[in-house]
């Protein structure tokens with residue numbers, strides 16, 4: 272339910288909506304029509320659903336609401352990355368990002384074609400309970416879990432920004448929050464995003480990112496959603512990891528590796544290790560060697576990510592040379608490794624930056640560390 276007591280329609284899957292409609296004396300097939308309007312034709316109102324009778328549309332508007340979040344800010348970076356700041360009932364802010372990528376590729380007959388990837392980066396929580404030392408979301412503290420409908424709503428909001436002939440092709444759960452700390456919602460949202468009657472996105476094009484919660488990684492392996500698992504390692508040994516990720520105090524890398532191996536054995540899906548490069552802190556040659564050892568045990572690909580600097584935090588973005596040297600060292604150890612450009616740098620696209628900026632804007636000047644919620648990470652679930 273939303274604050275106005277109507278039911279949020281994106282909280283329902285197709286069978287649940289069919290049931291609701293039956294209770295309203297409407298035919299079941301209307302549910303499919305409504306989903307088509309919402310997910311394919313991208314309408315904002317029940318009134319726009321013109322193959323549904325007027326009295327039925329009025330009944331729907333009385334019973335359901337479509338969007339529960341309000342768009343507070345929308346920004347587009349010079350590279351096309353779009354960021355949407357949403358305010359939910361109760362005041363919580365989250366960020367949702369669309370990353371466009373038009374890549375040339377050559378098909379079997381030698382023709383050059385363009386792949387239009389449109390990736391949505393979704394949030395699962397308001398703030399984040401992990402509290403990583405380098406992250407703007409961590410600075411916000413943990414506020415609340417999002418609902419399934421609120422996760423789906425973010426993706427749908429982004430489809431409204433797309434050119435009519437484009438669709439979302441990829442989903443990454445890499446926005447605000449730790450997806451596996453909101454486990455049931457994340458899994459239900461993945462299923463909903465995959466459903467042909469909704470967005471119909473292949474599980475292989477969905478990536479769930481986690482700081483590494485071993486019991487939840489094992490559970491995810493067993494729920495039958497074939498997503499790519501991305502483990503945010505960010506440090507190649509426990510000592511260093513504890514300095515930048517508070518939950519590493521309770522979870523050793525060895526436990527994460529064991530859970531990751533279980534995930535691979537159970538699902539057959541390759542893993543990715545995400546590694547934010549923090550200049551001088553985790554970017555030394557010995558770190559590359561340690562990371563290579565972990566990647567090989569997990570048969571994981573490694574993504575090296577340029578750090579997006581956050582005002583008031585002491586971490587720095589490394590130079591291209593540092594990135595290249597680290598990548599070369601990993602390659603020399605036989606690791607499949609890519610450098611990820613940070614997209615949307617000019618709009619503070621690192622997770623949590625826009626929400627934090629919005630909060631700081633709302634707080635009396637001067638904005639600075641004293642205005643931040645103390646970094647008090649929550650207990651590991």
Ligand code: SF4
Nearest residue numbers: 399401402403406409
């Ligand atoms: S990096 Fe991810 S896990 Fe860490 S505080 Fe930020 S959102 Fe949470």
